[in-house]
Amino acid sequence: MSTERPFGRALCAMITPFTPAGALDLDAAGELAVRLVAEGCDGLVLNGTTGESPTTSDAEKAALVRAVREAVGPGPSVLAGVGTADTRHTVELARQAEHAGADGLLVVTPYYSRPPQSAVEAHFLKVADATGLPVMVYDIPGRTGTRIEPATMRRLAEHPAIVAVKDCSYDLLASARLIAETPLAYYSGCEELNLPLYAVGGAGYVSTVANVAPRQLRAVLDAFDADDPAEAIRLNALTLPLAELMMASGLPGTVTAKALLGGPPREPLQPADRETVDGLRAVYETLVQAASVV
Template identity: 95%
Template structure:
């Protein structure tokens, strides 16, 4: 069982800001990163799905890592999403992220082609062998179409640079067993499971909702670590309406986060309509108000 938190506890899967003309806005990215760290994020995931990695170029991905590293300094952990459906391209992005100043890599299961487990394992091992950076396996079968099966995960855990998992498997039993039986640090990738996974030994979370509620999400872990699970449960319950609206309303988290923070996603994603944005702001406002009441 792992007692390590290689990238901290509270990580934000950060959006990627664009200018009104649709170009990468590195100044805004740096400002947002600094604000998130000041509000309690131990680290940031850049170029993840929330960061619109499918529609940013390789050069933009590297520029974003460099700009955020410069903005936040050496303290906070920076994970770089490098996963693609192509092992060779993923390795290229891993090298690029290492040169740009990332502290670790997030590697998603190859998607669409639905490789068998032996090919999934070979993919992760090849990426882990490519650089000196620690690797987080991103297990999200609902999007990729392929689960990283527990037996595969156990074998991957034997690699010295495969150190963590971003868990969107929705299989708490399997995750709890892997936490107990391997050295892997498990980070929740689904906000509704942040506290349950943490309670069975998880390392923390990598959260889209943290873009707009970093203090409120971190407070849940702080209360649990302070030995007050009832307070952690109360604080967690306050976050659930916003998490549900942002992540389970039929819109991608990128769209809902940008509806609250401002800015538009790149196509094919479209901005939230006014009614949706107003609803998000109302629920977010209630969370901020409720969480400020002692």
């Protein structure tokens, strides 16, 4: 069992800002990254699902990592999402991210082809061997169509570069057992499980909602670490309406985050309509007001 937090506790799955014309906006990305770190994020995960990696080019991905690394300096963790359905391409992106200044790699299970567990394992091992960076494997079967089975995860944990998991498996029992039985640092990838996973030994979270409420999400972990579980429960409950609206309303988290922050997504995603934006702002303002009450 490990209590290490290789990338910190509070990580944001950062959006990728675009200009109104649809170009990558590196100035806005740097400004957002600096603000997120100032408001409590230990690290930033770039080029993930929230970062619209399916619709950004390899060159844009590298440019984003370089810009954010320069903006935040050497302190905060900067992870680069490099996962694709193609092992060879994933290895290329991993090496590119290392050269661009990333501290670690987020590698999702190969999707669409639904490889068997032996192929899933071989994929992660090949990527882990490709660079000198630590790897966070991303288990999200609801999107990829393939679970990283617990037995596979135990074998992956034996590789020295595979140090963490972004957990969207929705299997708290299996995750708790793997936390107890392996050195892997487990990060919640589902806001509703941030506190439950942390309470059974998780390392923290990688959160889309942290784009708009970084202080409020971190406060939950701070209260738990201060041996005040009742306060952690109270603060966590305050975040749930926003998390539900952003992540379970039928719209991607990228769209709902940008509805609050401004800026367009890339097609095929479309901006939220006015009614959705107004609803999100109302719930967000309620959270800010409630969280400011001591």
